[in-house]
Amino acid sequence: MRKKETITSLKAAKGERKLVMLTAYDALFASLFRESADMLLVGDSLNMSFLGEPDTLSATLDQMIYHTRAVCNGAPESFVVCDMPFGTTNTPGQALENAVKVFQQTRADAIKIEGGQERSALIEHLTDNAIAVMGHVGLMPQSVRSEGGYKVQGRDEKSFQKTLDDAVAVEEAGAFALVVEGVVPDLAAKITETVSIPVIGIGAGRQTDGQVLVWSDMLGLFEAFTPKFVKKYMNGAEAIKEAVAQYAQEVRNGAFPGEEHCYK
Structure with missing residues (x-):
């Protein structure tokens, strides 16, 4: 049985070892992943992967709590992160109330919130109230409708600088780690070099401090399409x-x- 990661050990891993993160949504698969993954993410990708929805926006807080409890039961020695679903962190007060529910009703070690500079005050409010926060910048699935689709970031100077500024703001607000999704590798490398917290990439190249994939993509179960950044490790x-x-x-x-x- 592997030793459970902590925020301290995860931060200490930066520059020393690559971190492995996988999504998990239930006790069975969490138990299968726990030996290999440093962290398990209960992602709001749940409803895309297993409900057949076109995006992540339909996930509810009750759903996320239910599945986070299942993952914690299946992998009690794993560091578990719960995605805060769309519409549950619109204000600092709402975010704290809902994050407290996650912490009280599950054994999650942290929550994850999408957003950069515009969410920095909110993240700071949470971390000031003993909520461990993992940030998420770059391509943000919860913004897919307002952005008009899934758009890779960093291909132009404006989006490159904005995403870098977002990452710095999230770190300064107190996040212990950061997911960077759907960016050009040069941007991911620059973010990883600039911030002192671990950067977990997805569709961001190999220069980050670690990687995360959706398990049903990685194991070749999702047949409708395969994102460019996914490697199938089995059919x-x-x-x-x-x-x-x-x-x-x-x-x-x-x-x-x-x-x-x-x-x-």
């Missing part, structure tokens, strides 16, 4: 289809259940 969808087809065949031809599957 999970085909493996499952083959296993289910074999089960169906054995039920239909009477091969299952066999004598070894029957009570005596």
Whole structure:
């Protein structure tokens, strides 16, 4: 059993070792990931990956609390981060009230909030009230409708500088770590070099302090499309289809259940 990470150990990892983060949404898969991942993220990607929604905006606080409890139960020695869903952190007061609910009703170690300079006062309010916050800048899925789609950041000077300023603001507000999503590698490298907290990349190149992927993408279960930044480490969808087809065949031809599957 691996030793549980802490905010202190995660910060100390910067420049010393790469950090591994995976999404998890239930106790079963959390238990499978806990030996390899330094952190588990209960992402609001939940509703895209498993409800079939086109974006993350439909996730609710009650859903996130339910799934965070499940992940904490399945991997009690893992450092667990709960995504704060869309509409639950619009003001410092609302954010603190909802973050307190997460901390009281789950064993999450931290929450994650999307946004940069415009969220710095809010993040500072949370950290001043004993809420551990992981930031998230660059491409922010909760802004997909207002931004008109998923847009890679840093391709022009304006978005490059804004995202860098966002990262600095999030660190100064007290965040212990930062997810940087959907940016050109040069920007991710600059952010990683500039801030003193760990930077976890997704679609941000290899120069960050660590990486995060959605597990169903990484294991090849999601067939509709594969984002450019995803590497499939197995063809999970085909493996499952083959296993289910074999089960169906054995039920239909009477091969299952066999004598070894029957009570005596």
